[in-house]
Amino acid sequence: MKPKVAIFDFGCCEGCQLQIVNLEEDILGVLGLVDVVAWREAVTGASDDYDIALVEGSITMESEIPRLQAIREKAKVLVALGACAHLGGINCLKNYMDQDEVRRYVYGDKAKWFPSIQARPLSAVVPVDLAIPGCPVDRKELAEVIKAVALGKKPPIPNYAVCVECQRKENVCVFDKGMTCLGPVTRAGCDAICPTYGDGCIGCRGLLDDVNTQSHKQVLQDHGLTVEQVLANFRLFDGYFDVAKAP
């Protein structure tokens, strides 16, 4: 029997589940291996009976916590889909500000109507079995991971730096162009797409396992960034973690 898959989302842009649609014809290969039983964005009618939950978005409201816990209870495998779910992502920028001031800045004297909590990854609320990194997730990697999970295999998520893929693309090093980059400490799997398109890596796939971030922080300072600017770079996607916090 094909495993049943349900897709859910919390605070995010829903760009990662869009990558499922963006598989185009290849989506049929994925659909051949799984039954999609709940997917609000694309399908009307949903079942509560599923094996694999793909969950996008970070947790930013108290009311989302029981909803995520209920998903965790039903799912045999819970997969964090994309940077918001995996790391907390860009939503954690607000964690470095006064939370009441943030709400008042957007909603003025109506702020009391719209409660919000510090943004956090799924893993801060429930155990997560697996994360598909990226902002957005890479389409090919997404398809590979879904296939692997459906077949009960170990998904192919690399544990080497973006620099490895960047060199393979024969890109000029971002640092040699007078810019800075988080590629040396960031997990590969994106084919170094940002440096390839002329930008630096902004770290959306999260840190490598057991990486020395201290030495890379020094490298960034040696290239002219202040301590504050170094932290600001890590806060774009890793704001929930110690690497982005002031020492």
Next chain:
Amino acid sequence: MKDLHLDIHYVTRVEGHGNIVVNVKDGKIVEYRWEIPEAPRFFEAMVRGRRYDEAPHITSRICGICSIGHTLASVQGIEAAIGVRPSKQTLLLRKLALHGETLQSHILHVGYLVVPDLLGVNSVIPLASTHKEALLVIIRLHRLANEMSDLICGRTTHPINIAINGWTRLPTVKELQGLRQRLVDAIPDLKALVSIFQTLPMPAFERETEYLALKHPDEYAFYEGDIASTDGDITPVSQYKSKVKEFIVPYSTAKRARGNRHSLAVGALARFNNNHAQLSPLAKEAAQALGLKAVCCNPFMNNVAQVVECAHAVEDSIRIVDELLARGIKEEDRHVKVQAGTGVGGVEVPRGTLYHEYTLDEQGIITGCNLIIPTAQNHQNIEDDMGTYLPQLVDKSDEEIALKLQMLVRSYDPCISCSAH
């Protein structure tokens, strides 16, 4: 007399979380609401303290579907704040990027999210066996749009190389030539899409509405223009707050907006109603074949206007590529001199006019930000449509009422998480 209690929690086949609540007692409509419980992410607050050139990358993350549009509104707002007008080449490539996104987003909506309603099924998945040819047309056009965005912007979702005053990577002449051929080859598929929609009748419903869209003297406005209203007034984008007045209701994390009336509408139908005379020839043909005439006040026809704009996006992209190829692609200096100031960007993204306003200090650090999202501008209009539509539906079955109200919401192609941002 009829009693009805509807609490559709959440509406499916839309981007984000929205609920329809309706109560009818003894045949009298007691209440109706379009609720948005979506988690707000506070982007306007979050960008403060970041560098000016980070704004496009951060605000792109507001929306997974129209991230190119957010990026463009963001670079426009920043450029207005520092007083920079980018080169013709930069503008042509931005317009091309925007066409790629419009095509991607419209095909996603009409093809994957609306067609199932019109064919009486719950999603696009069953169409793989019942309407394979139609589905393949949709997939091919969707793929073209995504590959076009990949080529120009690095990727469809969260573009990479759109920068302040230029591009961090330019397409090659060879890539543009390849794209031109792909666009020309897509014209039969566009015609097929129009034929598919000719067979799908839209529900009959009208409510007089104020439609807002950017207007430009030289082209069917997407990238830039002044704010035009079907009520006849014109407002410069820099004065957007005087035209698009935001307000807040307790049951929606997304703000709402109104212009001259109780509500307003933006999007493909609003653009068509204001600017139809500037559509490309193929798009005009499509409008005629599909019975779309300005000023049309049937919100369901927004789906048809999206099909018409798909034709325009492809045909106008061919024109832009030709102009780029005739000019040749040149590396340009992107350097800008940062200064303190406030600037507004206004772009027609797939769901309507998007505004990004930024205030910068002398170092180029963002100190203030205001964003008005197209779907936020449509929320009050959706609810007002419900109020007018419900009395016309009250004799139908509960299921039929629920379906028609959901179809009404879907016709606006709401991007809800974007509207709460």
